[in-house]
Amino acid sequence: MKDRKLLMIPGPIEFTPEVLRAMGMPTTSHVAPNFIEVFGQALERLRQVFLSSSGQPFIVAGSGTLAMDIAAANLVEPGDKALVVDTGYFSERFTAILERYGATVTPVRAPVVGDAPSLEDVEAELKKDGYKLMTVTHVDTSTAVRADVKALTALGRKYGALVVVDGVCAVAGEEMRQDEWGIDLALTASQKAIGTPPGLALVVAGPRAMEAFRKRKTPVGNYYADWTNWLPIMEAYEARRPSYFGTPAVNLIWALNVSLGQILEEGMEARFARHRKLNEAFKAAIRALGLKQVPVSSDREATTLTAPYYPDGVDSTVLKRINEAGVILAGGLHPAIKDRYFRVGHMGAVSASDILTTVGAIEKGLAQAGYKFEPGAGLAAAQAILTG
Numbered sequence: 505m506k507d508r509k510l511l512m513i514p515g516p517i518e519f520t521p522e523v524l525r526a527m528g529m530p531t532t533s534h535v536a537p538n539f540i541e542v543f544g545q546a547l548e549r550l551r552q553v554f555l556s557s558s559g560q561p562f563i564v565a566g567s568g569t570l571a572m573d574i575a576a577a578n579l580v581e582p583g584d585k586a587l588v589v590d591t592g593y594f595s596e597r598f599t600a601i602l603e604r605y606g607a608t609v610t611p612v613r614a615p616v617v618g619d620a621p622s623l624e625d626v627e628a629e630l631k632k633d634g635y636k637l638m639t640v641t642h643v644d645t646s647t648a649v650r651a652d653v654k655a656l657t658a659l660g661r662k663y664g665a666l667v668v669v670d671g672v673c674a675v676a677g678e679e680m681r682q683d684e685w686g687i688d689l690a691l692t693a694s695q696k697a698i699g700t701p702p703g704l705a706l707v708v709a710g711p712r713a714m715e716a717f718r719k720r721k722t723p724v725g726n727y728y729a730d731w732t733n734w735l736p737i738m739e740a741y742e743a744r745r746p747s748y749f750g751t752p753a754v755n756l757i758w759a760l761n762v763s764l765g766q767i768l769e770e771g772m773e774a775r776f777a778r779h780r781k782l783n784e785a786f787k788a789a790i791r792a793l794g795l796k797q798v799p800v801s802s803d804r805e806a807t808t809l810t811a812p813y814y815p816d817g818v819d820s821t822v823l824k825r826i827n828e829a830g831v832i833l834a835g836g837l838h839p840a841i842k843d844r845y846f847r848v849g850h851m852g853a854v855s856a857s858d859i860l861t862t863v864g865a866i867e868k869g870l871a872q873a874g875y876k877f878e879p880g881a882g883l884a885a886a887q888a889i890l891t892g
């Protein structure tokens with residue numbers, strides 16, 4: 505019997521064999537000609553995946569939180585005003601990071617967990633004050649709430665704010681068009697929808713963000729995150745010249761380049777469509793099983809992630825049963841409702857058979873936990889969409 509379980513959490517996700525093979529290659533020098541070529545190509549491909557021809561990409565060793573730190577450290581000066589569109593745990597992390605660099609932060613929240621603030625509420629706040637910067641969490645991984653990045657970005661720009669999008673659970677899964685939508689900086693981490701093991705912070709900064717950085721009056725308050733150190737490195741590798749500031753994560757960058765190549769081979773539009781379809785199938789299964797979700801309405805639901813509440817009489821011990829049935833899921837994260845729901849990631853190289861396997865394991869776990877439902881109802885609902 506295979507003893508390998510399917511990892512369906514919101515990162516790290518399942519990686520393709522080709523990406524994993526790159527992780528196991530003999531490590532080259534960070535200035536070896538073949539590595540310089542790979543690093544340069546990864547930077548070019550990152551632009552294509554973010555749909556940003558005008559952006560400056562940064563690939564730095566660290567997690568998604570470092571990518572957030574890089575955005576805040578380079579764009580914020582003490583006393584700047586920042587608006588955080590607050591949809592949960594990771595939006596609040598952005599508030600903490602921005603405050604660390606001296607920003608005065610105003611969070612705009614929805615009244616209930618599982619919702620996003622209305623465009624009217626965000627606009628009312630933008631009107632009140634001169635905000636230098638606004639952050640939006642594309643998919644808040646704690647609640648599976650998706651923000652309307654396109655509309656929020658348009659609003660932020662209308663009032664002259666730099667718009668920063670935390671796309672850690674979204675880039676290469678959710679539809680995001682950095683240039684077309686006017687996003688000034690978008691960021692992600694390697695282990696989520698972009699499909700590379702954990703360890704890389706990925707940032708694409710648009711021209712207005714780079715200009716705000718160049719016009720700073722004060723030095724960046726973080727040595728490792730400072731674009732003064734990293735910009736010449738990224739420019740050098742893209743021009744296929746050796747360069748050094750901090751040793752790049754050589755194998756991770758080889759693996760990232762493989763994954764970016766696979767993403768572009770699929771094509772961004774096809775990739776968005778595949779994520780939409782698989783999400784629709786999984787959400788249909790969850791509804792057919794009678795489970796409610798944390799997002800308050802379907803237009804707030806993420807494409808890359810689902811957060812169902814446990815049904816009555818079932819608690820988090822069901823995750824262990826689902827694990828025994830072969831699928832690893834994640835528990836709740838938002839402090840207000842942590843023990844009442846679970847999370848299923850479906851992004852990256854995820855396939856239709858992964859969706860069916862996951863629904864099957866959830867059904868098995870729920871049945872063992874004594875929950876009453878028609879066995880196969882979730883599978884039938886998913887399959888109806890997958891075969892449609």
Ligand SMILES: *Cc1c(COP(=O)(O)O)cnc(C)c1O
Pocket residue numbers: 514515567568569570594641642643644645670671672673693
């Ligand atoms: C995972 C995640 C982060 C944090 O990324 P780490 O790699 O865990 O530091 C930030 N924002 C969002 C939306 C995330 O999903």
